[in-house]
Amino acid sequence: MATFQSLGISDVIMKALDKMGFEEATPIQEQTIPLGLAGKDVIGQAQTGTGKTAAFGIPMLDKIDKNQRKIQGLIVAPTRELAIQVSEEIHRLGKFKGIRTLPIFGGQPMDRQIRGLKDGPHVVVATPGRLLDHIRRKTIDTRFVHTAVLDEADEMLNMGFIEDIRDILKQIPEDRQTLLFSATMPKEIRQIAQTLMRDPQEVKVKAKEMTVENIEQHFLEAHEKQKFDALTNLLDIQTPSLAIIFGRTKKRVDEVTEGLQARGFKAEGIHGDLTQGKRMSVLNKFKNSRVEILVATDVAARGLDISNVTHVYNFDIPQDPESYVHRIGRTGRAGKTGVAVSFITPREMPHLHLIEKTTKSKMHRMQLPSHDEAKRGQQQLAVNKLARAVEKQGLDGYRETASELLDEYDSVTLVAAALKIMSKSRRQTPVTLSSVTPLSVKRGGGKGKGNYRGKGGGDKGHNFNRNNKGKGRNRKFNNKRGSNNSNKRD
Ligand SMILES: Nc1ncnc2c1ncn2[C@@H]1O[C@H](COP(=O)(O)OP(=O)(O)OP(=O)(O)O)[C@@H](O)[C@H]1O
Ligand SMILES: [Mg+2]
Secondary structure, eight states, X not given: OEEGGGGTOOHHHHHHHHHHTBOEEOXXXXXXXXXXXXXXXXXXXXXXXXXXXXXXXXXXXXXXXXXXXXXXXXXXOSSHHHXXXXXHHHHHHTGGGTOXXXXXXXXXXXXXXXXXXXXXXXEEEXXXXXXXXXXXXXXXXXXXXXXXXXXXXXXXXXXXXXXXXXXXXXXXXXXXXXXXXXXXXXXXXXXXXXXXXXXXXXXXOOOSSSSOTTEEEEEEEOOGGGHHHXXXXXXXXXXXXXXXXXXXXXXXXXHHHHHHHHTTXXXXXXXXXXXXXXXXXXXXXXXXXXXXXXXXXXXXXSSOOOTTOOEEEESSOOSSHHHHHHHHTTSSGGGOOEEEXXXXXXXXXXXXXXXXXXHTOOOEXXXXXXXXXXXXXXXXXXXXXXXXXXXXXXXXXXXXXXXXXXXXXXXXXXXXXXXHHHSOXXXXXXXXXXXXXXXXXXXXGOOOSOOOOOOSSOOSOEEEEBOTTGXXXXXXXXXXSOOOOOOOOO
16 A cells, blocks of 8 residues: 655645545556656556546646646546546645646636636646637637646547547647556557657556446346336345436436436436536535435546446346446446446347447346335335434433224334334336337457456455545545446547
8 A cells, every 4th residue: 555655746735635534546547647756658448437537637736837827737527527526636636836827618608718728727627629619719728738648548439539539639739748547458448558658657556347346236137118117126125325327318217217206216317418507516415425325327427526326227238248347337436336327128138248348347137026016115215214213312201102902902003103114115117218229249258349358366455544634534545456439428
């Protein structure tokens, strides 16, 4: 376990790390920060939730001359939410150095961003489309950029973004340092990356699986028509405190969201057709647990760091194995455990095996949950609440009424009535979802886009702790194993 001190990081950034509650460096940070500080180009690959943002952020920030109010660091990310999130993490890391960061993304008024750019940020974190708008309008000055970062790099070099990325990099000085990071990095993407970098150092954190070991991976075989009832039964049984459900299309997300709301779940949907304001408000409600279930397209698959997501459900299994890795990586972050369940129709079984083969992870079959089990799951919630109330004491004011009630009714009837009142009687509102085009399943488990060469054996046990200064959360990370296409983003 490396301490940050041993990595050669400047005191002013060490102070930020301490404030953020970072005590030890994660494997990807330990292996890439010294290379970054030495000015090397780096391709860094490590599992989801293992600190890649700080891994590229720290070397970039270390090099920035605070007195030069020019953009010196440029980070490109695939989605608006991720651009904002990364900008906030970089702001935290550069706080004591007085670094100014600015997120630039679509859906926000141009003139507001032009004013922000005139304000002299040192670091800009941008989505490619809007960044190119500013480059073409000459409202952004990239002449002094010495460090360029592609976060979710394999996505950024995929067919959807590659031309934009090439156009952007042409506007950045040749002698720049280039850092590419992602949890997944298919071979062909690695080859493209080489053409955009100078003698890049490739760092891949050794792990037996592409996915995070702390995430329990299950699959549930169900016909299309059974999936929604199976989902609501499973939600009642597993009672996730914070869950993300992925659907293949925006329409699907809307329908599943409406169906869940009709059955009394606190669910909201997010996808690319929503206004930027709506996307932000849905995400904030989810982050503050005012919404328990976020139904999303792949717009929320990569990078989003929402602590305490306990469950991820692939209501529709993704086309790309890489997308599977990123989706389930929204849980089990920073050493925490998580649960992922994928709904597979019988004809999609070969695709499930392709994903397992590509990501070198094993999904365990789960039986279709019955409605009775769901009811018992809801009752269990009520039982837990009652047990907690008994433990907490303070019941004296209720005892007299309770014994009067017991004069009238027997105890079992009374407790049954209490359980009935306390457990959600899930309205079995009929919900029909429009059919989705089935996956184009590659028969015979053909090669996924990525050939992952998982190296045998994982890292030694890795604990990294966050002291209680960090964001008010005392997050103990027991990451036993070392600390991995694009569904076109909405
Ligand atoms: N050394 C550390 N100690 C404690 N917490 C850390 C450390 N490094 C990062 N974190 C926290 O761990 C969480 C995950 O970090 P981050 O979002 O950078 O992961 P990632 O590897 O980029 O994941 P993804 O592949 O999903 O994008 C964040 O909340 C971050 O603040
Ligand atoms: Mg990330």
